[in-house]
Amino acid sequence: MTNIGVVGAGAAAAAATDVLDETVPDASVTVLEKSGGVCGRAATRRNGDVTYDYGANYVKSDDERVVDLLTERLSTEGLVDVGEPIYTFDAAGTVSEGRDADDHKWTYRGGLTQIAKRLFGGTAATVLRHTRVEHISRGNDRWHLRDTDGETWGPFDALLVNPPAPQTAALLETADWEADARADLRAAAESVPFRTVWTAVLHYPFELDRPYYALVNTDKDHEVGWIAREECKDGHVPAGESLLVVQANHEWSVARYDDDPAANVADLAALTADVLGDQRLTDPDWTDHQGWRYALPEDGVRAGAVEAAAEADLYPLGDWVAGEGRLHAALRNGLETGERVALSVA
DSSP states (O other): OEEEEEEOOSHHHHHHHHHHHHHOTTEEEEEEOSSSSSSTTSOEEEETTEEEEOSSOOEESOOHHHHHIIIIISOOTTEEEOOSOEEEEOTTOOEEOOOOOOSOEEEETTOTTHHHHHHHHTSOOEEEOSOOEEEEEEETTEEEEEETTSOEEEEESEEEEOSOHHHHHHHHHTOBSOHHHHHHHHHHHHTSOEEEEEEEEEEESSOOOOSOSEEEESSSOSSEEEEEEGGGSTTTSOTTOEEEEEEEOHHHHHHHTTSOHHHHHHHHHHHHHHHHTOGGGGSOSEEEEEEEEEEEESSOOOHHHHHHHHTTTEEEOSHHHHTOOSHHHHHHHHHHHHHHHHHHHO
C-alpha cells in the first residue's frame, strides 16, 4: 500500500486527492486540516436562510481542466453561474461599467466549499479536521508528522503541503530534513508576497437594485477593493434581502487587522454606502467578518525549489505554487500535482 500524507484541506489538496484516488489504486491518503472546514479561503458560512461565500467569491472558467472538473467529473447539481457583470470604481468612488472578462462565475447553492466537499467525498481518503500539524520530519526515505496534541502520523511515501507559503515556511523552519533542501524551499516560500484582506459581511432586510454583481477598485487607491452582492447567486439570499461581501484593500487590511472588528465593520459599511450612493447601507441588520492574513499570493514560488523538493517526495501545492491567487489556479495546480505524485509513487 502507498501511504500519502496531505497537510491542509484546501482546494488544491482536494483536487490532488481526487487524482490520487483515481490513479493510484493502492493509495491510502490521510488529510490533516487545522480548521473545522475544508476548501481553504473558498469558504462558506450560513446564517438562517442566508448562505454566503466570504473568502473567494467564485471560480471562473479560465482553465479547461477546471471547467471539465466542475461540469463533467463533479455533479452539476446546485451549480450556480452568476450572470450579472462586474463593474469598476476608482479612488473617488465613481462607478463605471468596466469589462467583465469572466465567461462564467461559478459557485454552488451550498457555497464554494462544495468543491472540496464533493472532491474529498468521492474518494476513500481520511480527512481529519481540527488537526494542526506542527512538525514534519523525514527518516528512512519516508515522511512523518506530529500534530499539536502530540499525536504522530505516517510514515508517508509522499507528503503534500497545502498551507499558504508563509505557513509552509514556518513548518520548514523546524523540519527534520536534509538541511540544504529544507533551507532552499523555506527561502523560496518566504519570498512569495501575499496580500492581506479584511472582509466585512453586511446583511440588509431590503433588496438593492443594481445592474451588477460586484464592483472592483481597479486603481487600488480606495480603502475598499471589492464589493459583491451575494443575492446574485441563486439560493444564497432570500428574496427581498441583500447581503454584501466587502473586502478592504491590502494597506487598510494590514493597518486595521487587529483593530476592534465592530469598528472595522462600521467603517467598511460607511465606505460601501458612499460608493453605492445609498446611506441605508451604513446600518446593516446583522454582520460578520473575517481577516485573511495570507489571502492572495502576488507572485509564484521559485520553480527550482519545488522541483528539488519533489526529489524527496515533498510537494507544495496551492495558488502560491501556481503563481496566481485565484481558485481555478489552485484547482489546476492540485490536479497537476496529483498527477506528479501518482507518477512518482507508481
